[in-house]
Amino acid sequence: MSEPEWKGHVLVVDDEEDLCELLSMRLEHHGFRATIETTGRGALEVLEREIVDAMILDLRLDGEDGLDVLDAVQRRSLDLPVIVLTAHGTVETAVAALHRGAYGFLTKPFHDHELLSEVEHAVERVRLRREVAGLRRIVGDEGEGVRLLGTSARIEEVRERIARIARSDATVLLLGESGTGKELAARMLHSLSPRAHGRFVAINCGALPADLLESELFGHVRGAFTGAVRDKEGLFAAASGGTLLLDEVGDAPPQVQVKLLRVLQEREVVAVGATRATPVDVRVVAATHRDLRAAVERGTFREDLFYRLHVVPVEMPALRDRREDIPLLAELFLARAASRHRLSEPHLTSDALRILRAHDWPGNVRELANVIEGAALLAPDGVLRPQHVLAVLARAPELDASESEPPSGSIDGRDLARSRELLPLREAREAFDRAYLEEALRRAGGNVSAAARLAGRNRTDFHALLKRHGLSPGDFREG
Numbered sequence: 087m088s089e090p091e092w093k094g095h096v097l098v099v100d101d102e103e104d105l106c107e108l109l110s111m112r113l114e115h116h117g118f119r120a121t122i123e124t125t126g127r128g129a130l131e132v133l134e135r136e137i138v139d140a141m142i143l144d145l146r147l148d149g150e151d152g153l154d155v156l157d158a159v160q161r162r163s164l165d166l167p168v169i170v171l172t173a174h175g176t177v178e179t180a181v182a183a184l185h186r187g188a189y190g191f192l193t194k195p196f197h198d199h200e201l202l203s204e205v206e207h208a209v210e211r212v213r214l215r216r217e218v219a220g221l222r223r224i225v226g227d228e229g230e231g232v233r234l235l236g237t238s239a240r241i242e243e244v245r246e247r248i249a250r251i252a253r254s255d256a257t258v259l260l261l262g263e264s265g266t267g268k269e270l271a272a273r274m275l276h277s278l279s280p281r282a283h284g285r286f287v288a289i290n291c292g293a294l295p296a297d298l299l300e301s302e303l304f305g306h307v308r309g310a311f312t313g314a315v316r317d318k319e320g321l322f323a324a325a326s327g328g329t330l331l332l333d334e335v336g337d338a339p340p341q342v343q344v345k346l347l348r349v350l351q352e353r354e355v356v357a358v359g360a361t362r363a364t365p366v367d368v369r370v371v372a373a374t375h376r377d378l379r380a381a382v383e384r385g386t387f388r389e390d391l392f393y394r395l396h397v398v399p400v401e402m403p404a405l406r407d408r409r410e411d412i413p414l415l416a417e418l419f420l421a422r423a424a425s426r427h428r429l430s431e432p433h434l435t436s437d438a439l440r441i442l443r444a445h446d447w448p449g450n451v452r453e454l455a456n457v458i459e460g461a462a463l464l465a466p467d468g469v470l471r472p473q474h475v476l477a478v479l480a481r482a483p484e485l486d487a488s489e490s491e492p493p494s495g496s497i498d499g500r501d502l503a504r505s506r507e508l509l510p511l512r513e514a515r516e517a518f519d520r521a522y523l524e525e526a527l528r529r530a531g532g533n534v535s536a537a538a539r540l541a542g543r544n545r546t547d548f549h550a551l552l553k554r555h556g557l558s559p560g561d562f563r564e565g
């Protein structure tokens with residue numbers, strides 16, 4: 087069953103439980119989902135695991151300084167509007183809160199309409215900010231999604247840096263693990279640069295044998311080698327006036343490294359078999375997930391090329407180092423999966439979100455997008471629950487191409503146990519059992535007796551288990 091459409095999610099933090107209840111009832115009456123917390127710590131935990139659109143914070147919490155809580159909240163969620171509650175006659179505290187970044191304040195006692203008007207404005211503002219962060223474009227609109235999404239300080243820094251360096255023609259080196267968005271960053275750089283009207287061309291330097299890569303990059307003349315029956319333009323020429331991304335540059339073979347160095351130094355290319363150089367007008371962006379300095383030390387990467395490329399390095403943060411972006415990205419990838427697979431009312435439960443936040447994401451944003459899409463397909467009603475996420479995570483090795491673990495079709499508990507933030511054992515067991523039962527049903531094509539045999543249980547027991555987990559064998563039958 088999906089939850090009703092809320093206008094926004096408001097976190098109410100006050101040590102007076104009665105007031106919390108009252109506020110929450112009023113908010114819910116006006117279409118907002120409300121979550122109550124009575125301590126600053128509890129509030130921070132909610133922000134860790136859920137998407138919150140606005141927060142109402144009493145500055146006088148039992149044993150805690152509300153302003154400290156405000157600071158901690160802002161460090162964690164930069165864009166969250168916080169409305170502070172102050173007692174009558176403490177305007178100074180309210181002003182101090184505004185100076186420290188609070189969005190607005192309400193003085194007790196306040197009217198319903200004051201509360202609503204503050205909350206509505208705050209939610210509207212956060213929506214706009216998130217849209218500005220490029221969020222809207224990704225939903226059902228992948229082709230044009232050339233912005234790095236996220237509201238964490240880390241990704242905002244990267245976005246700002248890219249916007250700043252886009253104007254120049256300097257060579258940029260994008261560093262970061264696989265799936266962190268290096269190619270997307272390169273596209274964004276291109277689209278913000280004066281070369282945006284030119285072409286963006288990308289090549290993976292690790293995917294082709296040396297000779298072929300060389301002729302792809304620099305072109306060749308007729309007769310340069312057997313099979314070169316006519317002149318061929320290289321990618322440096324094809325990207326003229328635009329941007330060329332040398333992806334996985336750390337994997338470029340030595341003979342190509344020499345030639346790349348020459349292009350960067352001389353700004354001209356010599357096609358394979360040619361005698362004359364041709365000038366090029368290309369901005370070069372290189373990307374790698376390797377530690378290039380270490381490669382230089384090992385002697386597998388040229389030091390002179392390293393310095394040429396390392397003019398403007400940009401480090402793409404790993405997803406586990408900006409976990410606060412996970413809820414937002416997850417919601418967006420879910421919306422995207424739902425539009426692609428025509429799923430109605432997609433929704434992520436807070437328990438599922440907790441698992442997503444706890445996972446280490448070796449395959450970064452790409453892995454998150456894949457896991458969400460996989461889980462969305464497992465969730466018949468579009469509501470992503472822990473078992474759907476866990477079932478996909480359990481067969482995740484194929485998601486990260488750089489990991490060499492053999493793919494496995496089975497569910498194992500490592501993902502549960504590996505999570506930094508452990509689930510309570512009971513919840514983890516429940517989630518595992520459910521995912522296991524689903525997998526058994528899937529393998530048995532919805533046939534209960536066969537699934538029970540696979541699970542080593544008798545049919546009656548197995549039926550009882552299915553019932554307990556609300557699973558219906560019919561959902562797993564072909565067609």
Ligand SMILES: Nc1ncnc2c1ncn2[C@@H]1O[C@H](COP(=O)(O)OP(=O)(O)OP(=O)(O)O)[C@@H](O)[C@H]1O
Nearest residue numbers: 234235236263264265266267268269270375451452
């Ligand atoms: N911040 C982000 N916002 C939205 N989508 C993102 C973000 N980062 C990555 N993605 C998406 O994740 C996927 C992987 O990103 P991308 O291909 O740019 O990573 P990469 O670092 O170049 O990976 P690799 O090193 O494996 O080539 C893409 O579909 C990309 O659109």
